Amino acid sequence: MKNNAVQDERAVAQKNKIGSEVCNLLLGGLFISLLVKEYILNLSFSQYATEVICLFGAVIYIVIRNIIAGNDLYGVKNNGKKSVIVTSLLCGLAICVTAGIANYARYYEKYADGTFLITLAILFVSGTVITFFVYSPIYILNQKRQTKIAEELDKEESDIK
Amino acid sequence: MKNKRMKIARIECDMKQEDLAKAVAVTRQTIGMIESGNYNPSLNLCISICEALGKTLNELFWEETHEK
Numbered sequence: 001m002k003n004n005a006v007q008d009e010r011a012v013a014q015k016n017k018i019g020s021e022v023c024n025l026l027l028g029g030l031f032i033s034l035l036v037k038e039y040i041l042n043l044s045f046s047q048y049a050t051e052v053i054c055l056f057g058a059v060i061y062i063v064i065r066n067i068i069a070g071n072d073l074y075g076v077k078n079n080g081k082k083s084v085i086v087t088s089l090l091c092g093l094a095i096c097v098t099a100g101i102a103n104y105a106r107y108y109e110k111y112a113d114g115t116f117l118i119t120l121a122i123l124f125v126s127g128t129v130i131t132f133f134v135y136s137p138i139y140i141l142n143q144k145r146q147t148k149i150a151e152e153l154d155k156e157e158s159d160i161k
Numbered sequence: 162m163k164n165k166r167m168k169i170a171r172i173e174c175d176m177k178q179e180d181l182a183k184a185v186a187v188t189r190q191t192i193g194m195i196e197s198g199n200y201n202p203s204l205n206l207c208i209s210i211c212e213a214l215g216k217t218l219n220e221l222f223w224e225e226t227h228e229k
Contacts, residue, residue: 070190153193157178 030055039102063138070149073142084132084139092128099123163198167221170214171196185209 030051037048045052066073074080100120104111111119171181171192178196182189185206194200195210202210207222214221 072188149190153178153189156193156197 027055027058039098039105042106067138067141067145070145072146074139080139080143084135087135088128088132091131092124092126095127095131096120096124099127162224164196164221167210167214168196170216170221174214176214181210181213184213 034048034051034055037043037051063073074083100116100123103119103123104116171178176184178189178192182192185192186209187206191200191202191206195202207218211218211221
């Protein structure tokens with residue numbers, strides 16, 4: 001029997017887009033909730049651990065799924081190493097600023113001359129190094145996958161000649 | 162279904178997948194997937210490919226099996 005069910009591709013694409021928007025809104029909401037709990041309500045980590053786990057889970061899923069699907073996460077060719085370093089530095093700076101503000105708000109009475117600057121430097125260096133060590137394996141995995149895809153395409157391309 | 166006509170048209174234009182990908186602003190992987198029949202391009206992308214290869218939509222994308 002012939003299946004006459006309507007498969008409207010426009011409606012399907014629209015539904016997928018709505019699903020994606022909802023996902024982005026949820027992730028944004030989680031991030032805002034995390035910031036509010038950490039910096040405004042000053043709650044302990046255990047009270048916002050769910051948000052952190054969900055955000056990390058989502059990020060890991062997005063990265064792994066994109067690498068498996070063969071999407072180039074770094075986009076710009078031959079500029080990946082530079083982007084790893086720039087991203088690490090920017091993340092280090094962001095961590096330094098956010099954690100520095102939170103730190104100062106909580107412990108400003110304990111900071112003597114120069115101690116706060118040392119704290120900021122430690123935050124910046126540790127943030128940059130940690131981001132670099134997290135980001136580099138992703139970059140290497142992405143490069144390996146891209147190389148494999150390029151080899152497969154080369155093989156297919158040479159087959160027809 | 163493999164799109165051999167697109168592959169042949171590309172080779173006739175002396176273009177590599179990378180060149181065509183650049184010409185129509187997509188990745189090489191997308192061109193490879195269209196040629197191997199693993200991706201259904203949008204009408205806009207089909208038109209861009211036709212313009213880049215100097216062919217018509219019929220010449221590249223219309224299958225004889227669609228004729229009545």
